[in-house]
Amino acid sequence: MKAILFVFPFVLAVAYFPISQCQNLPLIEQTCKQTPYYGLCVTSLKSDPRSKTAGDVQAIALIMVDIIKAKAGGSLQHIEKLKQKYPALRVPLSACKDRFNAIIIGDVPQAVEALTKGDPKFAVDAANDAALEADSCERGFSGKSPITQMNKLNHDISIITASIVKTML
């Protein structure tokens, strides 16, 4: 009997308190609904543990910027490997390296500054530019790109980030 009394409130709480709150899903979903790539937005954010405790859209946006940075960094490493594998594609691959470098040393710092210091429109610019750089990298192959999926991913997460920050304006 005592055990039931002890356990029952817990049971109620569990039954009626959506599990989703623990994962901060309402904020993530609300935010991602305002981007053109809802699914990718949600999975990207969920893959980062910080999204569970992000308190507002600004925090979500900063996580996305970090994801842009991580993906760009990973892309750079991949490009280095591909240069060995496809010597004939050295020229467009080098151009891509410059593009992803620009994202890391230009766009990402500007986006972080803009979000943390309180003028988010510059983060929209930076995220849009990151998408442009990924797109430009892809175009450099004139249709014969070995990294199409990677470029699309970089492009899409950048667009997601720009959309999210735009809601803050």
Next chain:
Amino acid sequence: MADSNVSYNPLPDGERPRPTRRRSIVLVLSGLLVVGFLVALLSDNGSIAPANVIDNDNNNVNDNAKNGLNDVSSSSKEPERLRPFTSASSAGVSEKSNRRFGSRTASYPWTNNMLSWQRTAFHFQPQKNWMNDPNGPVFYKGWYHLFYQYNPNGAIWGDIVWGHAVSKDLIHWYHLPLAMVADQWYDIMGVWTGSATILSDGKLMMLYTGSTNESVQVQNLAYPADPSDPLLIKWVKYPGNPVLVPPPGIGAKDFRDPTTAWLTSEGKWRIAIGSRINRTGITFVYDTKDFINYELLRGVLHGVPNTGMWECVDFYPVSTTGEHGLDTSHNGPGVKHVVKASMDDDRHDYYAIGTYHEKNVTWVPDNPEIDVGIGIRYDYGLFYASKTFYDQNKKRRVLWGWIGESDSEIADVKKGWASLQGIPRTVALDTKTGSNLLQWPVEEVDSLRLTSKEFEKIELKPGSVMPLDVGSATQLDIVAEFELDKAALEKTAESNVEFSCSSSEGSAERGALGPFGLLVLADDSLSEQTPVYFYIAKGKDGSLKTYFCTDQSRSSEANDVNKSKYGSFVPVLEGEKFSMRVLVDHSIVEGFAQGGRTTITSRVYPTKAIYGAARVFLFNNATGASVTSSLKAWQMNSAFIRPYPDDDDERHSGTEPTHEVRGSKTKYLGNLLTSSLLFLNARNNFL
């Protein structure tokens, strides 16, 4: 007792064996947990289609995504559709060159040659790094001062401090040391935009926004350390800063860019600061006697729903009768007031003309349909965070605007700089229409004019392009007039479709009465060209409506630059010819139509139409009318913008540095040098 088959472990002392009832509770508990989990899962249905996100240009973002080059905040589309530009009767245009541009060209590698060409000759820009908003423009003790948002550490926005430069004529600028840096808790996250006020006794007060250590936007007071120093090199921040913090109910990041103050009839100083309440952009008004203590006046000066945050608010009087400017404090008969704001959302500067009621601190627009944020823009291209000041030296109101880059970050990083200030413009009410302002490059720009070429009454039949031999074509001032034959204007059929520069096919869209105008930064084969032109549409009631546009879609073979078309309607009154003035200064093109009723600033980044390979053409791509044009084109000198010489004597006297390149002899030598360099570069391009 018989031994049972159930093995049992002896329990430690003190514990009773668990009753089987506990097991059923556990089962119930688990069951409820499962139910609860399922409920939670199902209520957050994950498979929702992406929302239809509409950005500010009313483009469905998802459609843009399908188009590939997706830009959330502008309407740039795939530039690949390219129509043949002319009919057979054209002179010198090759269809082949147009087709080549239309193919999927590889991503363009920017060479140092192309990038270094982009720096301007007579527009203000620092020697390197990032710049944005113009700040605190003022004329003080014989010098024009320009401060600006500056990043001393890179070609991106960040670490913002106040840059500083001085000039005697708004054209020849000298760089000075940074005026203010982020060294106080109340501006450690950014020394942001502000304005200057000269008091009746000549004292100079600077109010600016600081982003605090907690990223709260506050207003701070600063003043010259030595008011007798005409160069105003050192600045002091008021020790009691901040003087203003966000009012109750206003977001910590929605309170910035204080205006120049104006005197009320009670002898108090009044300022405006932009903000927002939800999606309504507003401007607060404060009264002060000492620039330290402020009284927030009730309500707001004005607000417009659905315009978002108002940045860089500006508020000033214009004369309804004359062209001369008015001191910011001026009020009385024959005066209208302009409210201007920069819309954070769509990155455009809007203004509206109306009436200011000092007593109840309100301003009412003449025409609410073209209110602030929903009506007229200063400029239909790249032009933001603009600010005017009253130039008491020449009794005019001068407008500065920040012109950002529309290329990609990789180029900015490579070239080591980003952004320009637009050419300073005078601003006055258009007394002929009464409903818009006129903007025109300050008259000192004319002093840069060197040799000129004049062309009289050139007839351009429909579908023709005519090269203009003007010499070098990267630093030009062109004033052109166009006339269409009256018969063509009358017999043209009416159209139901509303024309828009940005959604048209640009200069390739042939109408009966347009487009016609100039092709600047074009190369011989026209594979790169930037048309600046008029397009006349005939409305349903037979009335003519003229549009002024700039088309960037073929401005460069590079595909990582903005290719959109800019422009808007321009009033053309009875008896007026179609007239435009175009300033070309390397990577900036500024067009002024009908004396400055409509203006367009664009950034252009050609890969071939640079140095000696750049050309200018006249064109008429209309189908139903010939156009006659007369124009004059001047070569423009450089403004030789450079650091103020590090000489204590000259700094003290505040006179213009002696070893600067002026006077006819040095001007001649300068031009000789420039021409030689151009020739050498042109040779390099062909080698």
